[in-house]
Amino acid sequence: MEENKINKKNNILLKVSNITKSYTEKKFLKKTVKNVLKDVSFSLEKGKCLGIIGESGSGKSTLGRILTGIENSDSGFVEFEGKNIHKKENKEIKNDISIVFQNYVSSVNPKFSIAEIISEPLIIETTMKKNEINEELKNLIKDVGLSEEFLERFPNELSGGQLQRVCIARAIATKPKFIMLDEAVSSLDVSTQVEILDLLQKLKKEYNLSYIFVTHDLLTITYICDSVIFFRNGKIEEEISDIKNLKNIKKDYSRKLIDAVIEF
Ligand SMILES: Nc1ncnc2c1ncn2[C@@H]1O[C@H](COP(=O)(O)OP(=O)(O)OP(=O)(O)O)[C@@H](O)[C@H]1O
Numbered sequence: 001m002e003e004n005k006i007n008k009k010n011n012i013l014l015k016v017s018n019i020t021k022s023y024t025e026k027k028f029l030k031k032t033v034k035n036v037l038k039d040v041s042f043s044l045e046k047g048k049c050l051g052i053i054g055e056s057g058s059g060k061s062t063l064g065r066i067l068t069g070i071e072n073s074d075s076g077f078v079e080f081e082g083k084n085i086h087k088k089e090n091k092e093i094k095n096d097i098s099i100v101f102q103n104y105v106s107s108v109n110p111k112f113s114i115a116e117i118i119s120e121p122l123i124i125e126t127t128m129k130k131n132e133i134n135e136e137l138k139n140l141i142k143d144v145g146l147s148e149e150f151l152e153r154f155p156n157e158l159s160g161g162q163l164q165r166v167c168i169a170r171a172i173a174t175k176p177k178f179i180m181l182d183e184a185v186s187s188l189d190v191s192t193q194v195e196i197l198d199l200l201q202k203l204k205k206e207y208n209l210s211y212i213f214v215t216h217d218l219l220t221i222t223y224i225c226d227s228v229i230f231f232r233n234g235k236i237e238e239e240i241s242d243i244k245n246l247k248n249i250k251k252d253y254s255r256k257l258i259d260a261v262i263e264f
């Protein structure tokens with residue numbers, strides 16, 4: 001039993017403890033404080049995909065920005081392999097973390113070629129030489145299911161699904177350990193969604209990745225995630241640690257989200 005506990009602890013990649021976040025809004029010269037995240041705690045095991053599902057405005061993207069180090073929380077902390085990601089002395093952790101957003105069009109510079117888009121993190125975060133980067137680009141574009149000729153193209157010459165593949169290639173370029181997927185397939189048609197989810201499954205194995213998949217779509221969660229957190233109004237409403245037990249859900253809110261999908 002004790003051994004099990006230790007093994008589980010060693011297996012934790014990301015630990016989120018008591019995160020709170022509020023924003024101050026100004027309305028007609030009056031300041032109001034909006035509590036967006038309220039004491040959020042959970043952890044992600046190595047090699048797993050954790051889904052976070054919740055209504056629009058419930059704070060999912062805010063949480064995603066905090067646990068990738070893009071934004072600070074008001075209180076609480078996020079540890080990656082035991083190190084606090086918001087501390088300056090741990091800034092190298094950022095190389096182990098990537099993020100893929102819903103809006104692939106605004107995620108890329110339209111004036112950059114696909115080669116320039118994917119090579120950007122390699123230029124910024126590694127000491128690779130130009131010829132090494134060129135070789136790596138060929139591997140990366142193939143790994144996301146596109147041919148080398150795409151490297152010469154520009155974003156407006158690609159379909160949505162192809163451009164999201166490019167964003168994924170950029171996200172895996174520095175060989176991170178963890179990718180935050182924020183509604184990463186929500187803007188795509190259903191068959192392309194499935195293709196991208198299959199690609200993410202494949203890359204998870206090949207690159208030894210762990211994912212957090214933020215979405216408002218339960219089907220996406222059941223397709224790719226090992227566990228799921230139901231998020232409501234900045235708080236964890238319910239957590240299902242094994243997706244196979246989804247039918248054992250207890251809270252009304254989580255049940256409503258599931259029923260909405262089943263009716264559909
Ligand atoms: N930088 C900011 N300044 C002020 N308010 C913000 C900021 N970012 C987010 N918010 C507010 O925080 C709340 C949560 O927003 P967030 O984008 O995290 O929700 P979400 O769950 O990702 O929603 P969606 O499913 O629509 O993407 C919203 O009310 C939003 O207006």
Ligand SMILES: [Mg+2]
Nearest residue numbers: 060061062182
């Ligand atoms: Mg969001």
